[in-house]
Amino acid sequence: MELYSERKYIIGAVIIITALVFLAKLFSLQIMDPSYKLSASSNALRHVTQYPSRGLIYDRNMELIVSNKPSYDIMVTPNQLSDFDTTEFCNILDISREYLEKKLAEAKDYSRFRSSAFLKQVSAETYAVLQEKLYKFPGFYVQPRTLRNYHRDIAAHVLGYVGEIDERSLNNDNEYSMGDYIGVTGIERSYEKELKGEKGVNVLMVDVHGQTKGPYQEGRYDVSPTVGSDLVTTIDANLQEYGEKLMENKTGSIVAIEPATGEILSMVSTPTYDPSLLVGRERSANYRKLDTDTLNPLFNRAIMANYPPGSAFKIMNGLVGLHENIVSPDNQLYCPGSYTVGSLTIRCRHHKSPVNIVEAIQYSCNTYFSDLYRKILDHPQYGSVTNGFNVWRDHVTSFGLGDRLNSDFPNEQRGDVPETSYFDRFYGENRWRSLQVVSLGVGQGELSATPLQMANMTAAIANRGYYYTPHIVKEIKNGDSISEDFTSKNHTTIDSTWFEYIIEGMEGVVNGPEGGTGRMAEMQSITICGKTGTVQNPHGENHSVFVAFAPKEDPRIAITVYVENAGYGATWAAPIASLMIEKYMTGEVNRHWLENHILNADFINQ
């Protein structure tokens, strides 16, 4: 039993040797090695975050629209505070004694040992004065930050804004820490990853008075920040500015897309606001003001407002009718001035009659399209109204309607192209007929789309059958290329041959010798193809709508204009679209009378 008893000495020796190794190491760490011992006057390290500048944002012509400006946060570390001249301190920073006391109490509450922000976004001038006297105020130090700097007062909704990260996002993502800025809306949010850059850190030795004593270990542990990637947007800053000017004192939206690429040339939502309002110390006060404004200026109507498309939708139904061989281009229909079945009457305007499909678009004939829509749904080749409806719906959704386009915008709305189940619920399965949904034929009823979706539909028509997913960023500098979803064609389900008839009708709308509904959009030098719409609005005056593209051959711009509560599409939306096209195609606007007509219109303060 005691055979191996002597091994206890080996085990004892192992224990003692381990302890001796530890003691030797501790002796070298604690007594011998000065590199681990911070000198008596500097007994703490301070990690000063080096914030990267966010990426710059350019317009499509490489004009800088968003950059950064320096700003300084005053930080406080409560346990390093000692008595200081509070009056002088308050005077330098232009703050009240109450503010000082309140913030110091808050900081102590947060942590006595960790620094927190005492006063944010101090100007460079104040910083310069304070910096000289900082030695008098132990416990305070200055943290440089950068803020957004807007070069032009445009595109607030497109650009979005940057704000301090909230609690919830903070918990979901450990790349951020308290007080970090993060994109909240618009491009700032959808391209946050590219724009934000990487934070760095400077490890500084700090003495008991809170004075920095230089970098720790010659900056061995410092990490320099990486600036964010710059973005080139698809926006034309001049066109954007012009669109916002035209839409002044009006509620609504303009979306212009380059059909050949899906690039969004301008995206206007009014009322809008100056993006600089949401920067700096006044940010929260300004935000509150904007947020409570009854006109809702923070709401990006271009992607979030679901408007019924109105008569502009007739071009869509025309395409379905032709593709499904429900009508031929030669078929004519007599319009008695209204579409009447039983007790239902859809009124039409007075125009030449009978009309074929091209003329029906030109005159926006309600009779023709109500009749056509019912013919589509009731056509025997589908077997039932439900099947007919689904055939129609599949064509419509192939133009990007009824669901998010998945552009690079956060908060994009889906719009609505109802499914048969909706009517099944409403009327009962197979209990509804084409007559009950006939208003969809003229773009009214249970149908809605965002201005972006309508502009995209127009771009698909301009392209004669395909579209690129609309997007707002065309290039990420020093970064990945933009998503492949934005560079691949989405084909619609309509044969390209049928587009010519619809486009001919749209040409007639603007340029027709007689009775075109959009004649106010006509230009001498450029052939604009368009379609008016007047959206019945149960809450007030009708919304004025116009969709258009130009020129007819090789279109360079597809545009949608919505003006809320303005009345006829022909009167307001059409000339705005036309002026935008002129501005984009020629760089300047010569039709001053038309321009003044629009600029003088006021649908908000009337």
Added chain:
Amino acid sequence: MIRKNFSKNIDWATVFIYLLLVLIGWISIYSSVHDETHQSVFDFGHRYGKQMVWIIAAFLLALVSISVDTRFFYVFSYLFYALSILLLIAVLFLGIEVNSSKSWFNLGFFQIQPSEFAKLSTSLVLARFLSTHGDKINNNRNLLKMGGLIFLPIILILLQPDVGSATVFLAFFLALFREGLSPKIILAMFMALGLFVLALLLDELILILIILAGGALAYWALSRSTKSLITALLIFGGILVSLWVANDLLSLQIKTEYLLLIAAGISALPFTAVSLLYRLKYIIPVLLITGGAILYTQSVDYIFDNVLQPHHQTRINTILGIESDPLGEGYNINQSKIAIGSGGLTGKGFLQGTQTRFNFVPEQSTDFIFCTIGEEWGFLGSSFIIILFVIFLLRILYLAERQRSVFSRVFGYSLLSVIFYHFAINIGMTIGIVPVVGLPLPFVSYGGSSLWSYTLILFIFLKMDAGRTTVMK
């Protein structure tokens, strides 16, 4: 009567050191999370308040374990072991996930770690096994059985995965060593560890060269025949050169490492034949060990990349200096060293540590509690703790040696091994000579689960010691 006997027989010296360690632990926890705005010692929202509760509960556990008859543990040791294995399996399915490993059962107001219970039950089952098979410890069957008893919980804990806790069970080999386990097995384990480190550190080519040279050297040392070594080297060299030329001429593009291995393999053949012919004992083991070492180092990369978790890889890499990551894993070790180093000879004084309390050191009340001690009490304080642990461990060694039954001696050594392992790894990692594997310092670190399990094992052993005169077996 019994009670009186008991209080006379219990080893009060050990109990005293135990209480001292627990007290030092609590003070350090208090200091590491101390905040002037929170005054009450019994603030249960804070770790020192909670630790107070764990300590009181540990004392109750100590009382319970010394009032249970030692025979109870002897009789039910296998049952306990089976139970703890079941718990280790159950925790894989029912456990809650903390830091991406499933090691804890959530019992509402507190959580328990079945791997802690497994330490106790494995100690008991090894003690029980050796009390009957102790005389034939190096018998292959017994080795296999004991290996199974130790590695079964290791594998289950690795599945959680909790590499740190799993390695603790390797400490039981120290207890087995005392009972006569062949030093060759311990040596082999250390060789495996050494090769593991070398395989990560060195270039594959150099490593293979070293192992082959080691094999040749071992052969020479055993055979004492320089002539045959030269013969061997000549054969090997000839094959290598011809392979080299063939590779070059035929442009086979075989890597140099493989050329070396093929040459070594081919030249080993005649030696195997010779050894079989002349019944030379040493050639075959040398060849087998050399071959095994090469195979093992080749698989280290696989183990490292596929078995270990990324944070363990980084920690090992940081310690070995392969990877410099001063703001990541290396940052922790570095901050820990700064905290201890800044303590100087006498330390900064109680509650005056800045490094630990500025939250520069992570986990400063659990795994890195030694930092607080080193910073606030300096070299004197940290040496005191180390010496205290040495006295404690040697005292247990002494107590274990005076046991009359193999069962209680092995149990005592198991206690010693586990505490020693935690002590060595924990302090080793805070001063940067061992990878950070996340093991607490026994009795000192914050946390109920580990404190209870060591208290339980310690007092069960003290009870055995108190009753050592009533011989069991």
